[in-house]
Amino acid sequence: MADLPYRAIIVLGKTWFRAMDFQWRVTGSEHIPSEGGAVLAINHVSYVDFIMAGYGAVPSGRLVRFMAKRETFDHRLSGPLMRSLRHISVDRADGQASYDEAVRYLKDGEVVGVFPEATISRSFEIKELKTGAVRMAADAGVPLVPMVLWGTQRLITKDHPRDFGRHKTISVTIGEPISPEGATAVEKTAELRTAMGAMLDKAVAEYPPDEQPPGSWWLPARYGGTAPTPEEAKRLDREELAERAAKRRARAEAARAKRSG
Structure with missing residues (x-):
């Protein structure tokens, strides 16, 4: 069986999820193509988003190759693992090489996971997006699939102590594919951000109220939370x-x- 390390990681992840008794809400997995390349554009609210986003794609039968900073690949422990899972190293000093490799992956039929906000959103809203996700989808001739995570920020994020307490709800919403053609990269990126914003609104509205009462630090300010x-x-x-x-x-x-x- 191909990708044995990746599949072993999925098994380990499922074991952890069961131990944590996470309540998963995955919707729209049918929007991830069953074959062929696609760019998965994901919001970024937590340090474990790549794990949760990868698991969110499992029902589609696809393994996501994530773009991650080079330091993760240079680390003596995480480096061998990242390479065995065939993720893509992003060297900020040579971004074109990383971009070209991602496009090659896409043309080879892989699903590439991208966090177009680039860094974690402290407000937990959708930040301004970089155009790279749209441009690589256009260059590879593949669809752009938006994904929104919610609840992952409650585990570990910027400016807050980690909390790996049990029974948390993890929401993964996958939207309809967006064609990267027909407009400029800036215009398509704005369309992507609008779609992700609407998906986030829906995810927040449908999240269990008892898990995000008014005043929660992980809730955006416009929803009555105390996030910046x-x-x-x-x-x-x-x-x-x-x-x-x-x-x-x-x-x-x-x-x-x-x-x-």
Whole structure:
């Protein structure tokens, strides 16, 4: 059987899900093509989204190859696993190579998972999307399939302690395929964001009310939660980037001082 490591990971994942007694709500799996390439465009609210999105595609019989940052592949533990699952390394210093590899995967009939927001949404709303997902779907001549996750942020996300308590509901909504043709990449990306926004609204509205009471930190502000508004989230993102840049400069200066000393 092909992809034995991937299938073994799915078995392990199912074991974990049963132990956690997750209540799964997967809708629209029929929208993932049963064969041929497709880009799966997924919202990003949690550090475990790739696991949940991959499981959401299981009913369709497809294995998703995710695009993930190069550091994940460089790690001594996660690196061999990511390569064995045939995921795609994204090197921000050489993004074209990663893009070209994803297009090749798509032309070879693979389903490629992309998080077009690029980073986790602190507001848990759909952020501005990068155009890469639309462009690679157009270049490969494959459909663009939107997917929205909800509830995964309750497990582990930015700015909050992890909570792997049991009995949480995990919602996976898969929308109708969008053709990447017929408009510019910017226009199609706006269409994708609109579709994902509507899917998110529906997922939030249908989530068990007792699991997201008003004031919940994982609930968007416009739904009565205490998550940052999209504007506040943008400010926090800018501050995080500035802090990272300052740390990189400090490390570089310390390295130069050590060499000169």
